[in-house]
Amino acid sequence: MQQIKVRELLKSKETGKEFMVKGWVRTRRGNKNINFIALNDGSIIHNIQVVAEVANFPEETLKLVNTGACIMVKGILVESPAAGQPVELQAKEIHVYGSAEPETYPLQKKGHSLEFLREIAHLRPRTNTFGAVLRIRHAMAFAVHQYFNDNGFYYIHAPIITGSDAEGAGAMFRVTTLDASKPPLKPDGTVDFAEDFFGKETNLTVSGQLEAELAALALSLVYTFGPTFRAENSNTPRHLAEFWMIEPEMAFFDINDNMDLAEDFVKYLVKYALDNCLDDLEFLNKMYDNELIDRLRQIVENKFIRLTYTEAITILKSSGQTWEFPVDWGTDLQSEHERYLVEKHFGKPVILTDYPKEIKAFYMKQNSDGKTVRAMDVLFPKIGEIIGGSQREENYDSLLSRIRELNIPEKDIWWYLETRKFGTAPHSGFGLGFERLILFVTGMANIRDVIPFPRTPKNAEF
Ligand code: ATP
Ligand code: MN
Numbered sequence: 001m002q003q004i005k006v007r008e009l010l011k012s013k014e015t016g017k018e019f020m021v022k023g024w025v026r027t028r029r030g031n032k033n034i035n036f037i038a039l040n041d042g043s044i045i046h047n048i049q050v051v052a053e054v055a056n057f058p059e060e061t062l063k064l065v066n067t068g069a070c071i072m073v074k075g076i077l078v079e080s081p082a083a084g085q086p087v088e089l090q091a092k093e094i095h096v097y098g099s100a101e102p103e104t105y106p107l108q109k110k111g112h113s114l115e116f117l118r119e120i121a122h123l124r125p126r127t128n129t130f131g132a133v134l135r136i137r138h139a140m141a142f143a144v145h146q147y148f149n150d151n152g153f154y155y156i157h158a159p160i161i162t163g164s165d166a167e168g169a170g171a172m173f174r175v176t177t178l179d180a181s182k183p184p185l186k187p188d189g190t191v192d193f194a195e196d197f198f199g200k201e202t203n204l205t206v207s208g209q210l211e212a213e214l215a216a217l218a219l220s221l222v223y224t225f226g227p228t229f230r231a232e233n234s235n236t237p238r239h240l241a242e243f244w245m246i247e248p249e250m251a252f253f254d255i256n257d258n259m260d261l262a263e264d265f266v267k268y269l270v271k272y273a274l275d276n277c278l279d280d281l282e283f284l285n286k287m288y289d290n291e292l293i294d295r296l297r298q299i300v301e302n303k304f305i306r307l308t309y310t311e312a313i314t315i316l317k318s319s320g321q322t323w324e325f326p327v328d329w330g331t332d333l334q335s336e337h338e339r340y341l342v343e344k345h346f347g348k349p350v351i352l353t354d355y356p357k358e359i360k361a362f363y364m365k366q367n368s369d370g371k372t373v374r375a376m377d378v379l380f381p382k383i384g385e386i387i388g389g390s391q392r393e394e395n396y397d398s399l400l401s402r403i404r405e406l407n408i409p410e411k412d413i414w415w416y417l418e419t420r421k422f423g424t425a426p427h428s429g430f431g432l433g434f435e436r437l438i439l440f441v442t443g444m445a446n447i448r449d450v451i452p453f454p455r456t457p458k459n460a461e462f
Contacts, residue, residue, distance in 0.1 A: 001074065007043035010086060015077050019089065021048060022097075024126060025069045028062075030054075037065055037091075039073065042125075045132055045283050049080060049088040061094055067108055068100030068126070114449050121453055121462045129287065132280035133450055136273060137438050143272040144225055144246055144434075147265060153221040153248060158208025160227060163200055164412055170230035172203035173241075204229035207431060210363075210416055212249035213392060216427055217419050223248040225434075233457050237446040238335070238383065240435060242455035249429035255365075255374040255391040258428035259351050262378050262387050263304050266432070270299045273441045281442075289443035295381060296441065304349040309372070312337075312352050315345055332359045338377075338384035350379045362402050363416075364390040376430070383440050389430020396420040 001020045004012075009019055023041030030036050033054055038047035050073050054062060065071060075089040082088070102108055106120050107127065117124040124130045145155065161175050177197040178184065184195040193201040208224035215222045224247045231241060248261065273281065274296055285292040316327045316337050325334045333352075341350050354367060355375040364373035378387035393399045399420055403410060410417070438450040448454040453462045 005043040006039065006041045006046070006048045009048055009077065009089070010044065010046055012077060012087065015079055015087065018074060018076055018092070020072065020074045021050075021089065022072045023048075023070070025065055025067055025071060025100075027067055028065050035062060035065070037071075037073075039071070040131070042131055042135075045128055045135075045279050046085070049082065049085055050075065050091050050094075051088055052091040052094065056091070057094060061096060064096045064099040065094065066100055066102050066105075068105040070097040071095060072097065114444075114446065118448055118454070125452070128283060129449075132283050133438070133442050133444065134452065135280050136277045136442055137450065139273060139277050140269055140434070140438060140441060141225075143269050143276075144223075146272075147268050148221075148223050148248065151221070153223050154215070154219050156208075156212055156215045156219075156222045156224050158205065158211040158224045158226055158247075160205055161198075161202050162205040163198065163202050164210065164416075165201070165203060170206050170232050172206060173229050173231045175202045175204060206230055207245065208247050209249065209429060209431065212247050212429060213363075213416070213427065214419060216249035216251045216429070217423065217425060220251045221248070222250075235457055236335075237448075238436065238439070240447055240451065240454055240456060243447075243451070244434035246432045246434055247429060249427065251425045251427045253391075253428040254426060255353060255376060255428060258389055258391060258430060259304075259306060259353070259376055262351070262376070262389060262430050262432075266378070266386070266437070267300050269437060270296050270441060274300065284443050288445075292443035295443075299349060299380075302348045304351050304378070305346045306351045306353065308354040309333075309352050309356065309375075310354065312341060312350075315341065319345070330356050330358065333377075335384040338379045339381070342379045342381050342384075349381070352377050352379065357402075360390070362406050362408060363392050363399070365393045366398055366402070378430075380436075380440055382443075383436050386436045386440065387430050387432045389428065391426070391428040394420060394424045394426050396424065 003022055004019050006021060006023060009021060021039060021041065023039045026038040026040050026047050028035055028037045035052045035054060037050040037052060039050050040047045052062065072095040073089060073091050074093040075091040077087050078090055080086060080088040107123055117127060125134060165172060184192040186192045206228055208226055212222055212224050226244065227242055228245045229242050281293055310329065313327060313329050319340065321340060324336060327337055353376045354372040356371060357366060357373045360373050360375045364375050366373055374391040376389050377385050380386045393402065400417060403413065435447050435450050439447055442450055444450050448456065
């Protein structure tokens with residue numbers, strides 16, 4: 001007999017037929033005559049109820065069917081007399097693959113705090129919450145590829161180990177095979193990376209953008225979707241040391257095309273979640289955030305506000321709010337400012353453009369005012385910045401002079417400059433932090449709860 005997933009079984013109309021399910025026991029209750037086993041196999045948030053007549057099974061078997069145990073059940077599908085479930089399974093055969101001692105199984109009881117669950121990241125996928133989050137995360141990754149494939153983009157795999165330290169998006173993790181206790185030294189006492197594995201200093205990438213640009217200047221529409229690493233000590237609910245980023249890069253797109261794509265893309269993803277993950281969203285809406293589904297619908301239905309950084313500063317300065325970080329033209333916006341604009345002032349997502357060049361990366365296209373660059377940040381309720389992007393500087397001379405102004409070593413970035421020397425083209429792109437998207441879509445409050453094994457300062461247990 002073939003195994004059927006709980007998700008399919010709950011939809012089945014074939015009562016009277018025998019089925020086989022395999023999964024993990026959520027609860028077993030009942031009396032000395034009859035037991036009710038709630039079984040979940042991760043295919044859906046709901047459990048199948050298994051009804052076992054105690055007399056039909058050896059005592060040793062049912063004793064092992066405790067919360068957390070893994071079992072196989074063969075039984076007859078019947079209409080359920082109980083409310084809230086269409087069908088249940090009348091057990092004929094039960095096999096226990098693995099028991100779970102009630103005295104020591106950490107998920108014996110319901111209602112553990114998310115903080116506690118972080119300490120048992122090896123077991124938390126078995127909770128309803130993480131089942132829901134992980135299924136939504138999967139659906140979003142799938143939808144990312146679906147969207148780009150449908151729109152003529154090619155998936156590019158940017159390297160994870162990089163020899164370029166040019167982007168300056170954040171502090172990097174060094175990749176080395178040198179002996180940390182006695183590295184080879186140069187005469188001046190600094191580490192001699194010529195002796196290292198790659199013959200130079202290498203690090204984990206902070207972004208796949210520069211490589212995506214190289215590919216876009218050949219394939220026109222490309223995207224990367226891979227892990228990125230930042231060694232910043234930012235212990236916030238929105239930062240990870242290892243996170244996934246989606247970075248589309250488009251030849252012949254200006255900043256307006258870039259904003260249109262970003263808006264269309266995130267709306268597609270949110271709509272995909274509403275259309276395909278409603279069971280899980282309803283669970284999260286009920287358990288964590290009563291406004292979640294409304295908020296997702298609002299994203300899909302509203303046009304994003306677009307305004308310049310300069311206009312935003314005017315609004316923030318005349319808001320009458322007191323800020324933890326004061327605002328003035330030239331300062332970087334903090335999450336509190338971003339969220340004020342989105343949640344209080346406009347009540348809609350906001351795309352801010354034309355930031356001061358000093359607070360943005362060297363590759364952004366310079367405006368004719370000499371002060372600002374064609375950057376765009378997409379700001380979301382509850383999250384703040386979810387996307388950062390720009391039109392790229394495609395003019396060789398302007399790019400080179402900015403690189404020199406910022407003292408970026410040309411020897412590290414000659415290959416990037418060459419794309420502006422040979423067949424340069426106007427182009428644009430952005431980066432969407434995948435976990436920030438999942439935070440938004442699930443309504444979870446902490447980024448550690450939307451990735452299976454979070455990497456944060458002082459934490460890499462699993
Ligand atoms: P922030 O200002 O929020 O720290 P950033 O401006 O440094 O972000 P970018 O370099 O623009 O981030 O990266 C692009 C996107 O990647 C961001 O818009 C965000 O969604 C995501 N992101 C950046 N840093 C992190 C991080 N440490 N953890 C998770 N996601 C991140
Ligand atoms: Mn940014």
